[in-house]
Amino acid sequence: MRDIVILHENEEWLKPLYEAFKDRGVTPKSWFLDEGVVPFHNQPDDAVYYNRMSASSHTRGHRFAPELTKLVLTWLESQNRTVVNGSQVLALEVCKLSQYAALQRSGLSVPRTFAAVGKAQLVEAAKQFNDWPLIVKPNRGGKGLGVQKFNQLDELVAHIESADYEEPLDGTWLVQQYIKAKSPVITRAEFVGQKFVYAVQVNTEQGFELCPADACEIAEKFKITTRFNEHSVIHQLETFLRSNDIDVAGIEFIENSQGELFVYDVNTNTNYNQDAEQRAHVAKTGMGALADYLIALAG
Secondary structure: OOEEEEOOOOOOOOOOHHHHHOOOOOEEEEEEOOOOOOOOOOOOOEEEEEEEOOOOHHHHHHHHHHHHHHHOOOOOOOOEEEEEEEEEHHHHHHHHHHHHHHHHHOOOOOOEHHHHHHHEEEEEHHHHOOOEEEEEEEEOOOOOOOOOOOOOHHHHHHHOOOOOOOOOOEEEEEEOOOOOOOOOEEEEEEEEEOOOEEEEEEEEEOOOOOOHHHOOOOOOOOOOOOOOOOHHHHHHHHHHHHOOOOOOEEEEEEEEEEOOOOEEEEEEOOOHHHHHHHOOOOOHOOOHHHHHHHHHHHH
């Protein structure tokens, strides 16, 4: 069996995955990517490389981790190594607008969106968008960080002029249609090996930060649901994953009062909430499914 190497920048998020591997008698290798050297003309080890790089790495002080990971993935792919969630997947992880384009190509509905670079252009984009309330979010974010709802233009202008305003990491804001949900939840569908594992409902009453990892310590916010198990959206999302060579992802969508579904986030650095899994008595946990998938590839 070949080695399994996990590319990442957050050891805390890997603990449940390590436990799943331990239960199966396998010890993966960790490749922490923050700063480093890419020996492009050398041969990388023949292993299974699983990319778990996150768009929110900068919030943990790892500003250039995705850029380094892109170089590493490019090297591995150039040598025909087995890569799970490769360089093109990383490109989607750090650009929500690219996600929306890919989702639309697969026939999925996404919220109406404008992109803007610069404070003045953010205001101009909101004026042109002219559909209030609206959502403003960073193009490169993660965990729901920086997502805000504004009811009118004056609120947005006041925020931009306040001390609370922070530029998004890539300089790009998305101005987006506010979808009034049928109930105060979003749904996150989890996929491993491009196949549906389960869906979890996330309560949004306390805001947009929706990190499902156990390390985020948000109790009772996540509840596994079977409502979408046979829904056509799951088959559409599996087709989307195959079309874009995405092996592992958590994909979030929202249902409006008319029952229409809008997909708004593809998280290729997915985490799972163990408390929700235990309460639902799932047949296989997310990390268990992931460990089995990687072990099968390495075998």
